[in-house]
Amino acid sequence: MTKRSITFYLNGRPVEAYVSPKDTLVDLLRNLDHFGARESCGQGLCGCCTVLVNGTSVSGCLELAELIEGKNLDTIEGLDAGGELSVVQQAFIDAGAFQCGFCTSGFILMVEQLLDENDSPTPDEARDYLSGNLCRCAAYPEILDAVQLAADKRKSLQKEPA
Template structure:
């Protein structure tokens, strides 16, 4: 058997799954095999954030992550956020604030915003900019993205109090 191919098992948006994986493929390639298109390889260098995936609850660049390394881990992709059928607070805030244009980068921004608000429930503009600076939006919906993060934070805090 080819030693570069391994069977890995992991949790994908709450479901236990497994796959035969070649050593060279990355996490975005792997997700494509499960028909998940939300993480997308764009710059290919971890700089644009279009390929953001949460691995064990931590955001990583899917294009720089070898797929075999997620063996035993738990992955959340943008498709996992509305598993209940309802949009997440962050997703709804992005719609309400018009925080995207072409939408290609949006899943990455949405996932990073979830991460930010998990660690910092009420970020100021400076903190929002710093945290999301590793995600690029060529349509430059940046002012709207900042507003969406604030709106999402406000709504999440309102729910939790």
């Protein structure tokens, strides 16, 4: 199948890549050695492949790669820029909010978005916001603990003098 060149921004950096018409964003990311977005159901049902396109979460298993032309594509790999984990990433570790970890990058990206929109989500609000993400290991209680930990940490950081 004929490939064509596209350019876009991957975690803030300009990138050129070659894609075929059937490639998805997950295929594109694999070809660029980005393995954080995982393909599980392949049908837009589980959230394991979550990435952000121009700041909006999408299922990387469904979106065609060539449509990313000129846009911003953000993935879990962009969160620890500078080698330091984000508050949400650290909260997932501290809360033990994963077992196999297959769903974790999708959950973390969604929790980052949740806390950007609502700095104090209730457990019900968090559950509702994350309802499109599935965890086969059923780490849901710990994931909700991680949301609380991250929300508290973010607020305490905001209060610290610059």
